[in-house]
Amino acid sequence: MTIPQWPISGERELELLRAVLASERWGGYHEFVGRLEREFAAFQQCAYGVSAFNGTVTIEMALEACGIGAGDEVIVPAISFISTATAVSRVGATPVFVDIEPYSFNIDPERVKAAIGPRTRAIIAVHFGGPMADMDRLGALAEERKLTLMEDAAHAHGSEWKGRRAGSIGTAGSFSFQNSKVMTAGEGGMLTSNDAAFAERVRAIADQGRRPDGGWFHHYSLGTNYRITAWQAAVLLAQLERLPEQNCRRMRNAAAVRNALADVPGLTFQHVPPKSGVHANYLLLGRVDAKSLGKTRDEFHKAVVAAGVPCTPFYPHTLYRNPLYRAGGCRVEPCPIAEACIQDAFWFPHRVLLGDDAVTRKISDAILRATE
Ligand SMILES: Cc1ncc(COP(=O)(O)O)c(C=O)c1O
Missing domain, CATH: 3.40.640.10 (Type I PLP-dependent aspartate aminotransferase-like (Major domain))
Structure with a gap:
């Protein structure tokens, strides 16, 4: 692939x-x-x-x-x-x-x-x-x-x-x-x-x-x-000349990957509000519900990477947990969702969305296998 x-x-x-x-x-x-x-x-x-x-x-x-x-x-x-x-x-x-x-x-x-x-x-x-x-x-x-x-x-x-x-x-x-x-x-x-x-x-x-x-x-x-x-x-x-076509390609391929994985329990892709229709798809983001998927985010991430698809297990911490801000200089409101995402979210870089239909199908299949 x-x-x-x-x-x-x-x-x-x-x-x-x-x-x-x-x-x-x-x-x-x-x-x-x-x-x-x-x-x-x-x-x-x-x-x-x-x-x-x-x-x-x-x-x-x-x-x-x-x-x-x-x-x-x-x-x-x-x-x-x-x-x-x-x-x-x-x-x-x-x-x-x-x-x-x-x-x-x-x-x-x-x-x-x-x-x-x-x-x-x-x-x-x-x-x-x-x-x-x-x-x-x-x-x-x-x-x-x-x-x-x-x-x-x-x-x-x-x-x-x-x-x-x-x-x-x-x-x-x-x-x-x-x-x-x-x-x-x-x-x-x-x-x-x-x-x-x-x-x-x-x-x-x-x-x-x-x-x-x-x-x-x-x-x-x-x-x-x-x-x-x-x-x-x-x-x-x-x-910039290439961007409009690439944005369309990413939109189309992101929809194809999401469709291919739509029935996987425990895998939820980023919700795109209808008002935010066209977008750049810089990252294809999602969250893992370990109970439903039968795999933790880290296990899912490892399997996806082993299948040849580049993937990042989200940020290692919320911004305020960086050493810089642990020392102060900020105000922190309760952030339970952000903290949960650190544990269960992932993203694919946008280059996985720039292939043709055949490549996109192979990528979807590889991710699907990694969920099994
Ligand atoms: C959300 C966000 N803001 C700002 C920046 C900073 O951009 P740059 O790396 O060009 O300084 C980045 C870059 O990675 C980013 O992801």
Whole structure:
């Protein structure tokens, strides 16, 4: 069984990389960088895109541009990659960890509501694995309590909520182009937004406090250099051309794998709310009920890997159990669902969803056998 490799690249990347090589601008002012920002922002239904060298600094920039810092609290899910929380800490604010929903793996709006306190300034919704968090309820809550709603869309290139794309609903969407992401240049990131003033502030942070109408040596605010290179932009432009077709392929193959395993007792795949229809399928997530399956998550994981299908037994701990946060510097709400997922959840990387029908059938069969 040949599992598709990731990243996927081709002649188009080479063609665009050669164009950069032949140019005199290899850095962030090459026309490809602006083009990538415009085209990716438009793809996410946003008016503005600001690129940066990864999807961690993009979250930091977004918080900084909203004036969030010391004394403020930001609500984040207990399940995510560490950047969602460390970005909050690095701007001097305090992350507040709240629970996720049992099967969407996304932040639970009810738990968010219960966690809001006098110092709360923002909520970061992570669209975990691809399907978007409940943007209706989180949006209403943010509006009612006058909080900033950010989208950590590192897993959600092209994902939709009632036809609106990730990054276009909150103040900003933060995207990652790190090696495993569905669109990659090895490293890279982008903030998308429909708020012109916000985008201008973010641009100034990423580009040494310059203004579009100011000179090279004129710096109007405290910024830094987070610019990406033209090499990254070249590769990402080619990746963006392939993304819509790959998203469709992942949707189709994810449905096929789920169908093939639908009758297995004790195996539950991520619930995708109908409002979060099209999504990137960055991860194919699920949970094991050991009693019904007759196997623990770890036994299931071992059997799947032995059958040749790459699989990860979820995160080793909730974010707040990392040594960093065990020492304090955060507020932790009760998170029984997140804790349960640490014991019983798993994910398949998106490359298992990029094969043709025959490969997808073999993958489904291999997973099915691993459940027996
Ligand atoms: C949910 C989430 N947020 C943020 C990031 C950070 O992105 P990057 O690795 O580009 O800094 C990641 C990356 O793995 C992620 O999974």
